[in-house]
Amino acid sequence: MPRHRLILILACILGLAVVTGLAWNAGVFRSQSAVTVGGPFTLVDQNGAPTTEKALKGKWSAVFFGFTYCPDVCPGTLQGLAVATDQLGPKAKDFQIVFISIDPARDTVPQMKAYLSAPYVPKSTLGLTGTQAQVDAAAKAYRVYYAKVGAGPGYTMDHSTAIYLMDPKGRFKTVIPYNLPPDEIARRIKDAIREG
Incomplete structure (x- = not known):
């Protein structure tokens, strides 16, 4: 495999990891359905x-x-x-x-x-x-x-x-x-x- 192709693949993997990490920190993958306990009475x-x-x-x-x-x-x-x-x-x-x-x-x-x-x-x-x-x-x-x-x-x-x-x-x-x-x-x- 040519060296430039290997570098391109590694750069894509690294870029995907960075984007995934940023999305995780932003809460994109977290559940938005928190159970509420308590309220008006x-x-x-x-x-x-x-x-x-x-x-x-x-x-x-x-x-x-x-x-x-x-x-x-x-x-x-x-x-x-x-x-x-x-x-x-x-x-x-x-x-x-x-x-x-x-x-x-x-x-x-x-x-x-x-x-x-x-x-x-x-x-x-x-x-x-x-x-x-x-x-x-x-x-x-x-x-x-x-x-x-x-x-x-x-x-x-x-x-x-x-x-x-x-x-x-x-x-x-x-x-x-x-x-x-x-x-x-x-x-x-x-x-x-x-x-x-």
């Missing part, structure tokens, strides 16, 4: 005050969906978040737990207030409930699954167990899986805060 807090997604602004928020009659997952998650909050040190002042009910039929404002007064729940925890339509809209915004299980007054709820960590601008940052030890929850929150 209108609920009421444990004091009966109307509350929107604006309540998430200004602080890091651990958003968790559950119900006050939950026998294990919800109280365990709230206890884990309480211990993790204590481990945040000075950063705890810029952090809040947001507990959103998926059982508005039973989780009335007085019921939410009583539930959040348990000694293991941080006093700064924001409890939210609302009408069924309002709860449905909030759960949809966070891509939360839930379903009523059973009938009668002793029914329970099946639901997503993840914690959604939102940044101080109200944007989704990461998911904290269910059943992590509090020190791991605290580490993940600290990492997210450090990364901004």
Whole structure:
């Protein structure tokens, strides 16, 4: 093969590599369909005050969906978040737990207030409930699954167990899986805060 032909082939390969690299850096090959988590909602807090997604602004928020009659997952998650909050040190002042009910039929404002007064729940925890339509809209915004299980007054709820960590601008940052030890929850929150 003549030398000039080899140089031309190598120049074309190099040029293609440069163009591909530039396109990659510009995001041409990246997926444009990022999943959004969170969004507008209108609920009421444990004091009966109307509350929107604006309540998430200004602080890091651990958003968790559950119900006050939950026998294990919800109280365990709230206890884990309480211990993790204590481990945040000075950063705890810029952090809040947001507990959103998926059982508005039973989780009335007085019921939410009583539930959040348990000694293991941080006093700064924001409890939210609302009408069924309002709860449905909030759960949809966070891509939360839930379903009523059973009938009668002793029914329970099946639901997503993840914690959604939102940044101080109200944007989704990461998911904290269910059943992590509090020190791991605290580490993940600290990492997210450090990364901004």
